Amino acid sequence: MELIIEVLRGIWENSGLCQLSWQNGVMILVSFFFLFLAIKKKFEPLLLVPIAFGILLANMPGADVMKDVTGGLLGAFNAEPVEGAMWYESGVLRLLYVGVKSSIFPCLIFMGVGAMTDFGPLLSNPVSLILGAAAQLGIYIAFIIAILLGFEPNVAAAIAIIGGADGPTAIFLASKLAAQYLAPIALAAYSYMALIPIIQPPIMKLLTTDKERKVKMTQLRKVSKTEKIIFPIVVLVLVAFILPSVVPLLGMLMLGNLFKECGVTERLSDTAQNALMNMVTILLGVCVGATANGQDFIRLNTLKIVALGLVAFIFSTAGGVLIGKILYLVTRGKINPLIGAAGVSAVPMAARVAQNEGRKYDPTNFLLMHAMGPNVAGVIGSAVAAGFLLIMFQ
Amino acid sequence: MIYRLGVFTDIYGASAEMTIGRALLISVVGFMIVFLILGLIALFVKTVGAVFDGLRARNDAKAPQALSVPASMQPLTEAQKLPEGASQGTLVLEDVSEEEAAVVMAVTAHKTGIPLNRLLFHSIKRIKETDDK
Numbered sequence: 430m431e432l433i434i435e436v437l438r439g440i441w442e443n444s445g446l447c448q449l450s451w452q453n454g455v456m457i458l459v460s461f462f463f464l465f466l467a468i469k470k471k472f473e474p475l476l477l478v479p480i481a482f483g484i485l486l487a488n489m490p491g492a493d494v495m496k497d498v499t500g501g502l503l504g505a506f507n508a509e510p511v512e513g514a515m516w517y518e519s520g521v522l523r524l525l526y527v528g529v530k531s532s533i534f535p536c537l538i539f540m541g542v543g544a545m546t547d548f549g550p551l552l553s554n555p556v557s558l559i560l561g562a563a564a565q566l567g568i569y570i571a572f573i574i575a576i577l578l579g580f581e582p583n584v585a586a587a588i589a590i591i592g593g594a595d596g597p598t599a600i601f602l603a604s605k606l607a608a609q610y611l612a613p614i615a616l617a618a619y620s621y622m623a624l625i626p627i628i629q630p631p632i633m634k635l636l637t638t639d640k641e642r643k644v645k646m647t648q649l650r651k652v653s654k655t656e657k658i659i660f661p662i663v664v665l666v667l668v669a670f671i672l673p674s675v676v677p678l679l680g681m682l683m684l685g686n687l688f689k690e691c692g693v694t695e696r697l698s699d700t701a702q703n704a705l706m707n708m709v710t711i712l713l714g715v716c717v718g719a720t721a722n723g724q725d726f727i728r729l730n731t732l733k734i735v736a737l738g739l740v741a742f743i744f745s746t747a748g749g750v751l752i753g754k755i756l757y758l759v760t761r762g763k764i765n766p767l768i769g770a771a772g773v774s775a776v777p778m779a780a781r782v783a784q785n786e787g788r789k790y791d792p793t794n795f796l797l798m799h800a801m802g803p804n805v806a807g808v809i810g811s812a813v814a815a816g817f818l819l820i821m822f823q
Numbered sequence: 824m825i826y827r828l829g830v831f832t833d834i835y836g837a838s839a840e841m842t843i844g845r846a847l848l849i850s851v852v853g854f855m856i857v858f859l860i861l862g863l864i865a866l867f868v869k870t871v872g873a874v875f876d877g878l879r880a881r882n883d884a885k886a887p888q889a890l891s892v893p894a895s896m897q898p899l900t901e902a903q904k905l906p907e908g909a910s911q912g913t914l915v916l917e918d919v920s921e922e923e924a925a926v927v928m929a930v931t932a933h934k935t936g937i938p939l940n941r942l943l944f945h946s947i948k949r950i951k952e953t954d955d956k
Contacts, residue, residue: 555865569850
C-alpha cells in the first residue's frame with residue numbers, strides 16, 4: 430500500500446498540474462484567446478496560430494521545450510549550464526530559436542515578402558515614398574515616450590520599431606537590441622498588425638474631411654519591366670551606401686523582388702513566396718510564441734510595451750494621413766489623404782483598409798492600387814528606420 | 824545609468840546619459856534620415872520613369888501608323904456626346920451612371936454566357952438599400 434502511495438506521489442509531483450504556476454496558467458489562457466482570435470475571428474491566422482501554439486507549448490509545465498542547457502549560448506536568459514550536457518540536448522524549440530536569434534528567419538521572411546511584392550504602384554507614383562516615410566512617425570514618438578517611461582535607449586528603440594507595423598523588422602531589431610523583450614515586442618507588433626482594420630479607421634476619419642475622403646485618384650502610369658528590374662538593385666545599393674546596417678533585411682527583400690521581376694527565376698520566386706515563406710512562417714511564429722514564458726512575460730514592462738506599441742501604431746497612421754493631407758493641398762486635390770494611412774508597412778492589410786474606408790464614402794472609388802504604393806514604401810521606410818536605430822544603439 | 828551603445832556612445836561618450844532632449848534630437852534626425860533616403864529613392868524613380876516615358880514616346884512616334892483607327896473607336900465629338908443622365912438607344916438608366924451600367928451589362932453577359940450583342944437591356948435601376956431586411 431505504501432509503495433502504491435509513493436508511486437502515485439511521484440507521478441503527481443512530476444505531473445504538469447503539480448508544476449503549473451499561475452503565470453503559466455495565465456499564458457495558457459492567453460494562447461487560447463489568441464487561437465480564438467485567429468481561428469474564429471480570422472485575425473492574421475497564418476501568424477497568430479503558430480504564435481499562439483508556441484505560447485501554449487512554452488507554458489506547458491515540465492515540458493522544457495525552451496530549455497537551454499548551454500547556459501545562454503542559445504539565447505536563453507539566466508540559464509544555468511547543465512554539466513556534461515551537449516547543446517543538442519536543449520529543448521526542441523530552443524534549438525529552432527537560433528533562427529530567430531541569428532536573424533535568419535526574419536531575413537528569409539523578407540525574401541518571401543519581396544517575392545510577393547509588386548513595386549509597380551510605387552514606381553508609377555513616386556510620391557508614395559513620401560507617405561511611406563511619414564508613416565514612420567510613430568516609431569520616433571514611441572521612442573521618446575519609452576525613454577520617458579525609463580526604458581534603456583536600446584530597449585526603447587526596439588520597442589519603438591513596433592510603430593513600423595512590420596513583424597520581421599520588429600523581430601530583427603529586437604533580437605539585436607533587446608532580446609529579453611523579443612516576445613512582447615513581436616507579439617505586440619503582430620497583434621496590432623492583425624488589428625489594423627480596427628485601429629486605423631477612427632484615426633483616418635478624425636483627421637480627414639468628407640471631401641478629402643471622396644477624392645478619386647487618376648489612373649497610374651504604366652511601368653516597364655526594365656524599371657521593375659532596375660528598382661531593387663539600385664535601391665539596395667543606394668540605401669546600403671548610407672545605412673549598411675539595413676542590408677540583411679533590405680537585401681533579402683530586394684533579392685526576393687528581383688526573383689519575381691527578372692523573369693528568369695520563376696522557380697526561385699515561386700519557392701521564396703510559397704514553400705519557403707510558409708516553412709519559415711511556421712518556425713518563426715512558433716519560436717516567437719515560445720519566448721512568451723509566463724515567468725518572464727508577465728511583468729509590468731510587458732504592459733508598457735503593449736501600450737507603447739498602440740501609441741506607435743496610432744502616430745504612424747496619423748503621420749501618413751497628415752502628410753497625405755499636405756499632398757492633397759499641394760496637388761490641389763489629386764491625392765486622397767486616406768492612402769497615407771497605408772504607409773504603415775502591414776502589406777496588404779493597410780492598403781485594404783484605405784480602400785474600404787474610401788469606398789464607405791464613395792462606393793465607386795477604388796483606392797487599392799494607389800494605396801499599395803505607400804504600403805510597399807512603408808516596408809522600405811521601416812527597414813531604413815530600423816537600420817538607423819541599429820547604428821545608433823548597437 | 825551609463826550605456827555603451829553604437830553611434831550614441833561615439834557622439835556623447837561612454838558615460839553619456841539618455842536625456843529627453845537627446846531622445847528628441849535622435850528622433851528628429853532619425854525621421855529626417857528616413858525622409859531623406861526615401862526622398863532620394865523617389866527622385867531616382869521619378870528620373871528613371873521620365874527617361875523610360877521619353878524613350879517610349881520616341882519609339883511610338885517612330886513606329887509606322889500601320890492600322891487606322893476604326894470610326895467606332897474614334898473619340899466622340901462634343902456634338903456626338905449624350906447629355907448628362909441620357910443614354911443611347913432604348914436603355915433607361917435610373918440613378919445609375921453609364922460606367923456602372925456597362926459593368927452590370929458585362930457581368931450579366933459573363934454570368935449568363937450570352938454575348939452582349941445577343942442581350943437586350945430595357946432598364947437598369949439602382950435598388951435603394953434599406954435597414955429593414
